[in-house]
Every structure is written in structure tokens, then in C-alpha cells.
Amino acid sequence: MGEAALKLVESDRFALTEVSVETQLAVERFLFRQAEILDEAEWDDWLALFTEDGHYWMPAREDQEDGEGVPNIFWENLDIMRMRIRRNTHPHAHSQSPHNRLCHVVSNVIVEKVEANGDVIVRSRFHCAEYFRYQVRNFTGKYRHYLKKTPDGYKIALQRVDLVNREGPYDYVMQWWV
Amino acid sequence: MTWSNDEIAKLVEPDRVHRKAYVDPDIFDLEMERIFETLWVYIGHESQVKNPGDYYLAQVGRQPMIMTRDANGEIHVLYNRCPHRGAKLCTAHSGNARRGLRCSYHAWMFHLDGKLNNMPAMQGYDGTNFDINDPQFHMKKPPRVDNYRGFWFASLAEEGQSLEDHLAGSKLAFDQLVDRAPGKEIEVVGDCFRMVQQSNWKIFLENQLDSSHPGVTHESTGHAALTVESDIKKHGEEPPMAYGFLSDFKRIGFDGWTKFGTVGYPNGHATLEGYMGLRPTDPDTNEYVKRMYEAYGEEKAEEILAVDLHHVLVYPCLSIQPPLQQLRTIRPLGPNKTMTEIWHFRLKGANEAIYQRALGYYYLVNSPSTMVNADDLFNWWKCQQGLESDGGDWVSLHRDYGRDYQEDGVWHSAPDSMSELPLRHMMQAWKTYMTANGKGA
Ligand code: FES
Ligand SMILES: [Fe+2]
Numbered sequence: 136m137g138e139a140a141l142k143l144v145e146s147d148r149f150a151l152t153e154v155s156v157e158t159q160l161a162v163e164r165f166l167f168r169q170a171e172i173l174d175e176a177e178w179d180d181w182l183a184l185f186t187e188d189g190h191y192w193m194p195a196r197e198d199q200e201d202g203e204g205v206p207n208i209f210w211e212n213l214d215i216m217r218m219r220i221r222r223n224t225h226p227h228a229h230s231q232s233p234h235n236r237l238c239h240v241v242s243n244v245i246v247e248k249v250e251a252n253g254d255v256i257v258r259s260r261f262h263c264a265e266y267f268r269y270q271v272r273n274f275t276g277k278y279r280h281y282l283k284k285t286p287d288g289y290k291i292a293l294q295r296v297d298l299v300n301r302e303g304p305y306d307y308v309m310q311w312w313v
Numbered sequence: 314m315t316w317s318n319d320e321i322a323k324l325v326e327p328d329r330v331h332r333k334a335y336v337d338p339d340i341f342d343l344e345m346e347r348i349f350e351t352l353w354v355y356i357g358h359e360s361q362v363k364n365p366g367d368y369y370l371a372q373v374g375r376q377p378m379i380m381t382r383d384a385n386g387e388i389h390v391l392y393n394r395c396p397h398r399g400a401k402l403c404t405a406h407s408g409n410a411r412r413g414l415r416c417s418y419h420a421w422m423f424h425l426d427g428k429l430n431n432m433p434a435m436q437g438y439d440g441t442n443f444d445i446n447d448p449q450f451h452m453k454k455p456p457r458v459d460n461y462r463g464f465w466f467a468s469l470a471e472e473g474q475s476l477e478d479h480l481a482g483s484k485l486a487f488d489q490l491v492d493r494a495p496g497k498e499i500e501v502v503g504d505c506f507r508m509v510q511q512s513n514w515k516i517f518l519e520n521q522l523d524s525s526h527p528g529v530t531h532e533s534t535g536h537a538a539l540t541v542e543s544d545i546k547k548h549g550e551e552p553p554m555a556y557g558f559l560s561d562f563k564r565i566g567f568d569g570w571t572k573f574g575t576v577g578y579p580n581g582h583a584t585l586e587g588y589m590g591l592r593p594t595d596p597d598t599n600e601y602v603k604r605m606y607e608a609y610g611e612e613k614a615e616e617i618l619a620v621d622l623h624h625v626l627v628y629p630c631l632s633i634q635p636p637l638q639q640l641r642t643i644r645p646l647g648p649n650k651t652m653t654e655i656w657h658f659r660l661k662g663a664n665e666a667i668y669q670r671a672l673g674y675y676y677l678v679n680s681p682s683t684m685v686n687a688d689d690l691f692n693w694w695k696c697q698q699g700l701e702s703d704g705g706d707w708v709s710l711h712r713d714y715g716r717d718y719q720e721d722g723v724w725h726s727a728p729d730s731m732s733e734l735p736l737r738h739m740m741q742a743w744k745t746y747m748t749a750n751g752k753g754a
Contacts, residue, residue, distance in 0.1 A: 205502070218559075309682045310684070
């Protein structure tokens with residue numbers, strides 16, 4: 136199990152931690168900026184959000200504790216993310232033409248834990264509308280981030296995304312992170 | 314409209330198929346009756362109901378089914394319907410009902426073999442025609458249920474070929490799935506992915522063995538995977554083997570795709586030879602081969618591992634990839650809507666790296682975020698859209714027609730071709746079943 140996944144397991148996922156206004160604002164600003172990056176398709180900035188071994192993870196089941204070794208809806212390291220960006224923006228990514236458009240709202244931001252080294256576990260809710268092939272579809276769920284404090288600001292070591300309709304059935308495929 | 318057998322037969326010519334076969338709602342109903350509710354249809358693997366009391370829902374044509382395991386470990390397949398007032402019994406995809414199945418409407422209780430156990434206020438039936446031992450008050454059983462090596466099937470036809478006779482050459486898929494486990498057993502991993510295709514079920518089957526599509530449909534993914542692989546190599550590292558499954562789309566090229574033969578077995582089953590080079594000589598594969606030798610002896614192990622298959626189609630409902638431990642089953646929902654259940658299996662006794670490798674493929678190709686099937690699903694949807702139009706009546710299956718050859722009742726594609734043999738083969742089987750009026754074959 137990865138270090139960040141272990142931290143999420145060990146942390147109380149209902150905990151409310153007293154944090155300074157500065158910390159709360161910095162964490163919120165990070166989450167809002169991540170949503171904006173997706174909405175604006177700024178892919179270099181997207182990759183820069185993650186640590187070198189960071190993962191974007193959407194489990195297939197609620198009881199999963201780690202993305203390693205089990206089926207997932209998303210389980211992506213930087214290499215797979217780079218592959219996805221290249222593939223989705225390739226002129227012959229047939230199903231991606233015309234490109235989609237996303238619009239996120241992130242809310243209910245609760246800092247769950249602050250580690251001694253300044254790392255943060257934060258949970259939040261999101262709603263994302265996607266305009267794709269001339270139709271709107273909706274994604275809703277929970278985020279749980281393990282944010283590493285670095286000299287360049289926070290970086291995502293692990294982002295867990297629990298979609299409200301996780302078990303499907305899926306009458307579409309998800310080609311971008313939500 | 315009502316379709317006579319003659320009219321149905323005219324939809325399928327040796328080298329082309331009429332669009333109505335894919336879009337007509339009455340044809341779809343006849344397919345449900347004469348193909349899905351007649352032939353052997355896949356229910357599930359025994360490991361889906363591992364413990365006594367476990368149940369799992371399935372579908373045979375339009376019929377909701379449930380697979381259960383009783384206290385003695387016996388597996389049963391039953392209609393998922395309460396014989397009291399007809400309510401569907403279970404609605405969760407799976408669960409455990411150790412103490413029996415209980416209807417949510419008036420609490421009739423059933424044993425896991427479908428027999429009625431009891432109900433509240435039973436005295437109300439005293440002196441009526443109700444009899445707790447009468448099968449009409451039990452959950453109905455399909456006429457025939459059988460398994461091949463732990464894979465369970467049901468047939469709603471009273472008579473017809475045995476399961477093994479029906480599976481014919483496609484038995485190889487199940488043999489390979491199980492025999493590739495050094496522990497000689499496999500089990501499902503987690504739940505399946507459920508994906509809905511906005512297209513006819515035959516379009517899915519036809520795509521599976523179509524070696525002329527990957528280089529085109531999956532070009533963007535092949536290109537992206539190849540680039541990422543070479544970036545990783547530049548840093549002196551080895552990319553995970555699963556990436557190679559995607560970069561193959563770019564690497565192989567049209568000439569390459571002609572090297573993989575297709576085979577058509579009796580009853581509509583078909584196979585495409587493997588191309589992914591799953592017998593490399595890296596330490597993980599070597600360790601796995603060593604375990605296979607220990608389990609089977611060298612000769613038998615080599616025989617098992619020498620079988621190189623990419624896909625096996627088990628007509629009409631399965632697409633299996635044995636070297637990657639995957640199985641997809643289809644549940645048609647309408648002429649233009651098809652549900653797929655996509656399963657991954659773990660080989661008992663295999664080293665973890667082999668499991669991880671296949672899991673990588675499962676993720677990249679078959680998860681709801683797939684960068685591969687995304688473009689397949691898109692093309693199938695487009696086919697459905699086009700076929701629903703009056704823009705033309707026929708689907709062309711002409712590629713290499715007349716060059717396939719037959720040996721001992723088995724069809725083989727011409728060497729160095731991307732023959733549309735499997736498509737022609739399946740449609741000929743379709744014609745036979747559809748004009749046999751549900752009498753099996
Ligand atoms: S319908 Fe099932 S108990 Fe009445
Ligand atoms: Fe494909």
C-alpha cells in the first residue's frame with residue numbers, strides 16, 4: 136500500500152480539525168484551482184498538481200482502501216495521465232470530437248487532518264457538469280485529497296474520488312478526470 | 314411486421330447483411346426468442362456465488378435469472394420471480410441470503426433451490442387449491458442448466474444440444490482460462506464493470522475479431538502509449554507491459570494485422586489468434602512458467618501455454634480473452650442497446666506480477682475510463698445511427714470472401730489476410746438459428 140493511501144486509511148474520515156484561516160483558505164484555493172484547471176483544460180498545470188508518485192484514484196467500490204491491485208474506475212500515475220492527455224488531444228481521438236467542456240463546483244471543504252510536516256488531508260464535495268456530444272451529463276461525488284506540503288505549495292500525493300453512482304451501469308465512458 | 318423464415322433468410326447473403334437485422338424491433342424480439350431464449354446463455358462463474366446463501370443476478374434474453382448456492386454447496390439457476398403475485402424477488406445485483414430468499418411483498422420464503430419454505434398466516438390456504446409442495450408455487454427453474462469447468466449456463470429450450478456439444482471448439486476458451494492457473498482454479502476479482510453500448514449486440518461481436526479496425530479506431534491511443542513508453546525508456550526504465558497492449562495498436566501496422574488468423578467453429582463460435590506476445594522472457598513470466606511446470610509437468614504446461622488466442626467468441630453471448638483472464642458477457646436490452654458485464658479473473662497459484670499485468674489490461678481497456686473501448690463504443694454507436702437510416706440497405710462483409718478454407722468442419726481465414734470470415738460465419742449461424750423457429754440447432 137502506498138504511503139498516502141495508508142494515511143487516508145489511518146485518518147478519521149469524519150474528523151473536523153481546527154485550522155487557521157490561512158490554512159483553510161490555502162487548501163480551498165488549491166482545490167478551486169484544480170477544478171478550474173480541468174474546466175479550462177490546462178494540462179501542463181494539471182500534471183504539475185501532483186507529486187512525482189501521485190495518483191488520481193476513483194475506486195470501483197466503497198470498501199477499497201487502495202487503488203493498487205484491484206479494479207478501479209481510475210487509477211492513474213503521471214505516466215498514464217500523460218498518456219490520457221496525449222490520446223484525448225490527438226486529432227484522431229475519434230470519440231473526443233467535438234471536445235467536451237466541464238464546469239465544476241467544489242464545496243463543503245473540511246480539513247480533516249494536518250500532519251506535523253504541514254501535509255493536509257482534506258475532504259470535499261463536487262458537482263461537475265459535462266457538455267459532451269451536444270448533451271449535458273452530470274457527475275457528483277466526494278473528493279478526499281492527501282496534499283503534500285512542498286516549497287512550491289501543495290501537491291497531490293493521492294486524490295480519491297468517490298462517484299455517487301460508482302457501481303454503474305455506465306452508459307458512457309469517462310475520458311477526462313472529474 | 315411479422316417475419317417469415319424466407320424473409321429472414323433473405324437478410325443474410327454470403328457476403329452481405331441487410332441493415333434490418335440490426336435495427337428492426339421485431340427481428341430483435343425474434344432474436345430473443347430463437348437465439349437468446351433457446352441457445353445456452355452464460356449465467357456466471359461459480360466463484361460469483363462462493364459461499365452458501367450467495368446469489369447473483371443474471372439475464373437470459375428477456376428473462377431475469379438468479380444464480381444461488383445452497384447450504385450443501387450446490388449451485389442453482391432460477392427465474393427471479395415470486396410465484397405468489399409475480400414480484401421480482403431480488404433486486405440487488407448480488408448478496409447473501411443464507412436463510413433463504415424472502416419476497417419483500419408478502420414474505421413468502423424460498424429455499425436457495427427455489428422451493429417454497431413457508432409464509433406468514435399460512436392457515437388462510439387451508440382447504441384451497443394451494444399446496445406448498447406443488448412446483449407451481451416454487452421459483453421456476455429454466456429447462457436446462459449446466460456448467461463447463463465452473464462456468465454456468467442456462468438454456469430455455471427443453472431440448473437441444475448438450476452444453477458441451479453447443480460449445481464445440483469454443484470450449485478452448487474455458488479450458489485456457491482455468492488451465493493457465495498453476496493452482497488449477499480461477500476466481501472472479503471484485504464485481505464486474507457494467508457498461509451499456511448504444512448499439513446492437515451483433516455489432517459488438519463483429520468487432521471483437523475484426524483485425525482491420527484496431528490500427529484505425531485506436532490510433533490515438535496507440536500513438537500516445539508509444540510516446541509514453543519511449544519517454545520512460547529515455548529515463549532508463551522499463552515501461553509496464555500493459556502499456557504495450559496499447560502501443561501495439563500503433564506498432565503493428567496493416568501488414569502486421571494480416572498475420573493473425575481467424576477461425577470459425579460450428580454453431581457460430583469464432584476465434585482470433587493472439588498478437589500481444591504474452592510469452593516474453595522477463596523474470597515474472599519465467600517465474601510463472603516455472604510454477605506451471607511444477608503444476609502440470611513441462612510437456613503439459615507447454616501445451617497449455619502454446620495456445621495463443623486473443624479473443625474467443627462463444628455465440629451468442631461471450632467474448633473471452635484467456636491469456637488476459639477476461640470475460641465479457643452481453644445482455645441485449647433492445648435493438649440499439651446492449652449491456653456488457655466485464656469480468657476479470659485471478660489465476661490461483663500464479664505470481665502477483667502476472668495478476669497485476671492482466672489487471673493493467675483490464676483497467677486500460679475495459680474500465681469505465683477506458684482509452685480503448687471509448688473509440689469502439691463510439692464507432693458502434695455510429696454504425697447503429699447509420700444503419701437506422703435509409704442511406705443504404707446493406708452491410709458489406711466482402712473482405713477476402715471466397716478465400717477462406719474449411720477443414721474438418723472448421724473454417725480458417727486465408728493466410729495473410731484480415732478476412733471478414735468471423736462476421737460471415739456468425740451471420741450464417743444467425744440465419745440458421747433464426748429460421749429454426751426456436752427449435753435449437
Ligand atoms: S408477491 Fe411475493 S410474497 Fe406476494
Ligand atoms: Fe477495438
